[in-house]
Amino acid sequence: MTTYFTKDHEYVRVEGDVATVGITDYAQSQLGDVVFVELPGVGKSYKQGAEAAVVESVKAASDVYAPISGEVVEVNAALADTPAMINEDAEGKGWFMKIKIADKGELAGLMDAAAYKAHTA
Amino acid sequence: MLNNQGRPTAAGEATASAHPTFTGNKALQVEEALLFEIGRAEVTGVDLDEPEAVKSRLGGLERKGAIGLVGLSEPETMRHFVRLSQKNYGIDTGLFPLGSCTMKHNPRLNEKMARLPGFGDIHPLQPQSTVQGGLELISELARYLMVLTGTSAVTMSPKAGAHGELAGMMAIKAAIEAKGEGAKRNVVLVPESAHGTNPATAALIGFVVKSVPARDDGTVHVEDVKALLGPDVAAIMLTNPNTCGIFEPQVVEIAKAMHDAGAYFYCDGANFNAIVGKAKPGDLGIDAMHINLHKTFSTPHGGGGPGAGPVVLSERLAPFAPLPFIRKEGEKLVMVEDASDAGSAQPFGRVTAFHGQMGMFTRALAYMLSHGADGMKQASEDAVLSANYIRAGLSDLMSIPFPDHPSMHEALFDDEWLKDTGVTTLDFAKAMIDEGYHPMTMYFPLVVHGAMLIEPTESESRASLDLFIMALRDLAMAAKKGDTARFSGAPYHAPRRRLDETRAARTPILKWTPPAPAQAAE
Amino acid sequence: MRYLPLTDQDRKAMLAKVGVADIDALFADIPADKRLKGLVDLPRHKGEAEVERILGRMAAKNVPASSVPFFVGAGAYKHHVPATVDHLIQRSEFLTSYTPYQPEIAQGTLQYLFEFQTQVSLLTGMEVANASLYDGSTGTGEAVLMAHRVTRRNKAVLSGGLHPQYAEVVKTLSHMASDTVVSAPAKPLGDEDLAALIDDQTSCVVVQNPDVFGNVRDLRPLAKACEAKGALLIAVFTEVVSLGLLESPGAMGADIVVGEGQSVGVGLNFGGPYVGLFAAKSKYLRQMPGRLCGETVDAEGKRGFVLTLSTREQHIRRDKATSNICTNSGLCVLAFTIHMTLLGEAGLTRLARINHANAVKLADMLAGVKGVEVLTKSFFNEFTIRVPGKAADVIEKLAAKGVLGGVPYSRLAPKAGLDDLILVANTEVNTDEDRAAFVAALKEVV
Known part of the structure; x- marks a missing residue:
């Protein structure tokens, strides 16, 4: 299990062919209290970098981009009722969606934990 | 001698909350329940006689159940709304330095004129022969706007600034379509510092928005615009003076670059109040510009409207102005309401029913007549002078992101000076409330971190400006000294403390609902 | 100038504090050749009384709804406001x-x-x-x-x-x-x-x-x-x-x-x-x-x-x-x-009943005018009548007789081919005398 990061503050946790995607703890701290999340439909496919979800705080809305290409196989439906989970546990219970990875080669273009830490420093 | 018995006049140590009242009221601050908690279905404050019985001709579509409304008698209504009014801050309460919003004095002569039956009690569709004075008023206001802006056409019907933007951008789109370029010119350039309405308006009618970066001095440079120009660009939407309170020094070059590229210059006129009588936007090369009558020409903001947003147009765009418009036929004024009567004009359509915000037109013209050419120029100068006076009074304590340009009608600060104090722009704004001021515009424009945009307008006396400066200096020094409690819990003295906006958004309650009946038996 | 609190003395002191010689220094970012030298070509400032005279004269050229029998609707309605x-x-x-x-x-x-x-x-x-x-x-x-x-x-x-x-x-x-x-x-x-x-x-x-x-x-x-x-x-x-x-x-x-x-x-x-x-x-x-x-x-x-x-x-x-x-x-x-608070459920429903009753009365009266046909069967407070000839002409002639009798549909849609229709609204402000005046004038006109 390896976790990658994007410059747009998404994390990608890879387990086999499936990646769990969400926003980083740093991102949630910048956004403030999350009040709403718009998630994609299961079965939708995205190219890397496409807008896949939206996360909103009281005074900001941010697009969440698909960090890798692939098909959405599961979304975290619990976020609809408890968006606060993103603030409480962004990189755990606050995950957004699971994507079946179409091209593992794309992972090479993402950051590892150390590089992401430097990115947000 | 009066008061010689040693009665204390200072309040002592205790805070107000240490003395709760039975009612929850605090003297003149009276709590007021919701209308639906005090009203009754059977009560009415209007005396109406039951009509004679007639055979209903409603086609059997009468309402079946009750609506659920409640009413109040006249004295209760009066008290309910007076108490609500006392929980509001208005221009008449005190200095209202909301940058970009131009909270200037709202003369009451305007209100009186708008209520003349000849203006307030005429119908938009009664015969035009019976409203010649109404058409005359609209024409006269239009003439004033054209003279002040140096343009040759104006469309009066847009209902507010953003609606004016829409009308102006539609005129640009129509002109592009008329040239057969509709398919290829679909990009609109919008500086990062722009009002949110600009990109929203462009996107609404199918344009693709491209951002123009702001330079380090807070202005847009013509080279940055030229780099984005191409056969696909329809227009630029540029606010001038811009949202950082700076007059764009290269505006003439930018206009020329747009025109040379076959594109148009939409000017967001929200800040026109800084240059009325000092420069004419038409001379600067604009093709369209909306004018917020509720900012520049003193019509009241009314707690969020109604406004009015007439749009002046260059000769290139004038033929595409929407319906309706007024034409003079001999001595008669005619409101042209249908394309079939438009003659050689090619109106792009209609943006609203009827003719626009007549009530605002009357107020704006009353203001312009009162001020005259000399007064309007003086008002611009006083607004600019007052903004720079505040800037000068605070510049040693608060950081100014763009020190190289004079401010126009508003002074912009960022939150660099609050670094490491533990106080945010929001905290600072809320502490201003306790000092009896409405906060400045905060966190806008987006190009500046923790922006504080202060617009005093021309309506403040020097004593009022001085007190404001002293109050802000006191707050600034407190922040720097680490008196965070004065900020983190502010406001302490307003009718409400800080409100939980997260809760409001996570679980929206958008109307009153009757309380659940007491525990029904299962 | 009554809306401007600053005096010339204030202005001078403030310019000194700002550190500029004159006001035009603050407008320096406006290209010099675009700065206006004198005043724009509009009249100078005026006192309240004069503004009232000017606007009052314009207002007096209009016919307010309250001053005549008034039946104009089509999207905006004359009601009494407390x-x-x-x-x-x-x-x-x-x-x-x-x-x-x-x-x-x-x-x-x-x-x-x-x-x-x-x-x-x-x-x-x-x-x-x-x-x-x-x-x-x-x-x-x-x-x-x-x-x-x-x-x-x-x-x-x-x-x-x-x-x-x-x-x-x-x-x-x-x-x-x-x-x-x-x-x-x-x-x-x-x-x-x-x-x-x-x-x-x-x-x-x-x-x-x-x-x-x-x-x-x-x-x-x-x-x-x-x-x-x-x-x-x-x-x-x-x-x-x-x-x-x-x-x-x-x-x-x-x-x-x-x-x-x-x-x-x-x-x-x-x-x-x-x-x-x-x-x-x-x-x-x-x-x-x-x-x-x-x-x-x-x-x-x-x-x-x-x-x-x-x-x-x-x-x-x-x-x-x-x-x-x-x-x-x-x-x-x-x-x-x-207004809705003053009305309440009781007031609004009664107001609506009055509007409907008045409209029914007027429709019946107009149906009795020779040459006039009431087209609308089910309505609230507004209905359509057909008149002989052009509705717009009828409305102008009624206006000349001091009655504002409705909106010719052709005013809203000149190309619809419905030139003989008038939309007639009747609210609580219309009295029996208003209705009688309307009917009498219409009889003379059609």
Whole structure:
């Protein structure tokens, strides 16, 4: 299990062919209290970098981009009722969606934990 | 001698909350329940006689159940709304330095004129022969706007600034379509510092928005615009003076670059109040510009409207102005309401029913007549002078992101000076409330971190400006000294403390609902 | 100059503090050749009395509705507004406040917005209402755009009974946004089959009730037809008082309800400002345009109100906002809310009954005029008559006799080929004498 990061503050946790995607703890701290999340439909496919979800705080809305290409196989439906989970546990219970990875080669273009830490420093 | 018995006049140590009242009221601050908690279905404050019985001709579509409304008698209504009014801050309460919003004095002569039956009690569709004075008023206001802006056409019907933007951008789109370029010119350039309405308006009618970066001095440079120009660009939407309170020094070059590229210059006129009588936007090369009558020409903001947003147009765009418009036929004024009567004009359509915000037109013209050419120029100068006076009074304590340009009608600060104090722009704004001021515009424009945009307008006396400066200096020094409690819990003295906006958004309650009946038996 | 507190002495001292020699130094960023040297070519300032004289002369050239027998409607209605309303909306704290972005010192505005949203939601029979749009016509345009977003389709079907100027607003917006509009032809009797125009690409059907000719319509069959095809039913009204007597659009199955609130509290104002009412099913909440006020608590746990769900709006979402609207119609909302509070359930329903009864009386009187035909069978307070010859001429001749007798349909739609129709409105302000004067004048004219 390896976790990658994007410059747009998404994390990608890879387990086999499936990646769990969400926003980083740093991102949630910048956004403030999350009040709403718009998630994609299961079965939708995205190219890397496409807008896949939206996360909103009281005074900001941010697009969440698909960090890798692939098909959405599961979304975290619990976020609809408890968006606060993103603030409480962004990189755990606050995950957004699971994507079946179409091209593992794309992972090479993402950051590892150390590089992401430097990115947000 | 009066008061010689040693009665204390200072309040002592205790805070107000240490003395709760039975009612929850605090003297003149009276709590007021919701209308639906005090009203009754059977009560009415209007005396109406039951009509004679007639055979209903409603086609059997009468309402079946009750609506659920409640009413109040006249004295209760009066008290309910007076108490609500006392929980509001208005221009008449005190200095209202909301940058970009131009909270200037709202003369009451305007209100009186708008209520003349000849203006307030005429119908938009009664015969035009019976409203010649109404058409005359609209024409006269239009003439004033054209003279002040140096343009040759104006469309009066847009209902507010953003609606004016829409009308102006539609005129640009129509002109592009008329040239057969509709398919290829679909990009609109919008500086990062722009009002949110600009990109929203462009996107609404199918344009693709491209951002123009702001330079380090807070202005847009013509080279940055030229780099984005191409056969696909329809227009630029540029606010001038811009949202950082700076007059764009290269505006003439930018206009020329747009025109040379076959594109148009939409000017967001929200800040026109800084240059009325000092420069004419038409001379600067604009093709369209909306004018917020509720900012520049003193019509009241009314707690969020109604406004009015007439749009002046260059000769290139004038033929595409929407319906309706007024034409003079001999001595008669005619409101042209249908394309079939438009003659050689090619109106792009209609943006609203009827003719626009007549009530605002009357107020704006009353203001312009009162001020005259000399007064309007003086008002611009006083607004600019007052903004720079505040800037000068605070510049040693608060950081100014763009020190190289004079401010126009508003002074912009960022939150660099609050670094490491533990106080945010929001905290600072809320502490201003306790000092009896409405906060400045905060966190806008987006190009500046923790922006504080202060617009005093021309309506403040020097004593009022001085007190404001002293109050802000006191707050600034407190922040720097680490008196965070004065900020983190502010406001302490307003009718409400800080409100939980997260809760409001996570679980929206958008109307009153009757309380659940007491525990029904299962 | 009475609006400017600074004296020349103040100005001099302030310039010194700023550190510039003269005021023009502060305008240095304006290119020198574009700076105006003298004054613009407009008159100099004037005192109050002179402004009153000038504007008073203009006003005197108009014929106010209250001064004559007045039957003009078609989207704006003459109703009596209680004196309390105009007094209260001129309270400084309401009149001179801004959009309530600082809720701690704007609870007055926010609470009446919340009360307004509740009133509108009840009247329309819908789950959520916003804090207003500019007016009914622009609101209708917004409703169509919203339906496109909800359904991800882009074809709107407009009833021929929709106010022609409302239809023009929708068509203009749709043309500019490259959306499709299908317009049914105008049918004065309201006998149109809109269901037949709905297909798989239809996002919404826009139908006005009572329609522009005055016909009261049962929306239920159309609601079913919309639902079957996945299209939304947008119900429009131009006379909000009708909701005091008629089944609500929500109860008849509308998905979005939009209408003009001018009749309650606002007054005629030659067409504006008015107030757009906008309500929808709550599942479409996040696609709604305009401001929303919501309930919350403050730091001490006291109930309070804030603007909420702002991420839909232009100041946050910019080019992805649900609308570009910023300023709405705040003070007209207040006027509406106060008037509706004074009316209450009892007053509004009685007001609606009076309007209907007066209209029925007038329709019967006009039906007795030789050559005049009352076309509308079911109506609220407005109906259509057919006159011999051109309706526009009849209206002008009536005006010459001091009666404002309605709106010729040809004024709204000159090319519809319906030149002999007059829309006649009759509200609580019309007396028996007004009606008698109208009938007498009409007899002379036709």
